Amino acid sequence: MTLTPINPPGQAWPGVSMGILDQGRGLFVSTGHVGTGPDGEPVTTSAEDQVVALFENLKTTLATAGLGFGNVARMTSYVKSYDPEFMAAFRAVRLRYFDPACPPASVMVQAGLYDDRLLVESEVIAIGPQA
DSSP states (O other), X not given: OOEEEEOOTTTOBTTBOXXXXXXXXXXXXXXXXXXXXXXXXXXXXXXXXXXXXXXXXXXXXXXXXXXXXXXXEEEEEEESSOOHHHHHHHHHHHHHHSOTTSOOEEEEEEOOOSSTTOOXXXXXXXXXXXX
């Protein structure tokens, strides 16, 4: 087993990989991704904009691993607090990225996040081709 850190240009955090890929097994596990912009700061223009930024950040990490949203088998999201309006926006954005006929399971739990401006953090497990 060889674990390969996945760090897209501009997204690496010191001491943390954005994901880990085991090519031999075709298994990818991401760290938590949030809705930050290119400057690394949370997107605060709207809840929807922050969720889009989160999914775009995940998309970049998955692409760096040679994967896409079609490879995602599990998505776990941690929301700052339950808000029906936010959840509706989150689900609507999620459907733009995942096949609505086969979306991955998603668990939502209330959580404290590292920056009070963040509304949600998500992580994925994806399955790709075996080497």
